[in-house]
Amino acid sequence: MMKVVLKVELHDEKIRKKAMQTASGISGVESVAVDKKDNKMTVIGDVDSIKVAVKLKKLCRANLVSVGPAMEPKKEEKPPEPKKEPEPKKDPKEECAQLFKMYEPYFNHIRHQPYPNYCYRTLEENPCGCVIC
Template identity: 50%
Template sequence: MMKKVVLKVEFHDDKIQTKAMKAVSGFSKVESLSVDKKDQQITLIGDIDPVKVVRKLRKLCHVEIVSVGPAKEEKKEEPKIEEKKIDEILKIHEAYYHHMRMTQSYPYCC
């Protein structure tokens, strides 16, 4: 089951952050990893055990579990065109098509 795990991690410097990212990304079922330096948080998405992740990171720095929950897939809906806009587009297309057929010139023969 896919989980979203948010961890608060105290990074003392960039070297520890790099080591922590390598350690976490080494888990086989991690699908997504994001780091927020401002809030000092690591967000993991995948079929992972949060306790194992914390155990691995505690060797490098202080870690706290902020939240563990199901990973929600955000679905982006395509913008819907209202029926009025569709009718306007069809009218414009028909008028243009009709105008082009009427103004089309044919070459004289002989």
């Protein structure tokens, strides 16, 4: 990330808009800011400073003031979390008992389901039926 500061002569709003559009149209530009009071334009991104200056010189007078790394926001450090005491180990038999209690309704439901009724027909009942031997 580079921060390019240019001194530009922007006479009116129309030229300022064109200059901002031109600067933002360059690949790698992340932000463009114009300071009317000091007649400075700041371009931040992964760009070549000379390429930005040449593009802006087609619209107005532009001179490079400074080129340097963009200041990245400082990452806030989180305070260390207090150490939690490990949970006491449970007896495996108690864990199994809890699991059986949770799944008991499910098993009871399956256990009490009636078996499907199958219909058997013989050749005597339906003489036109198909029999596979």
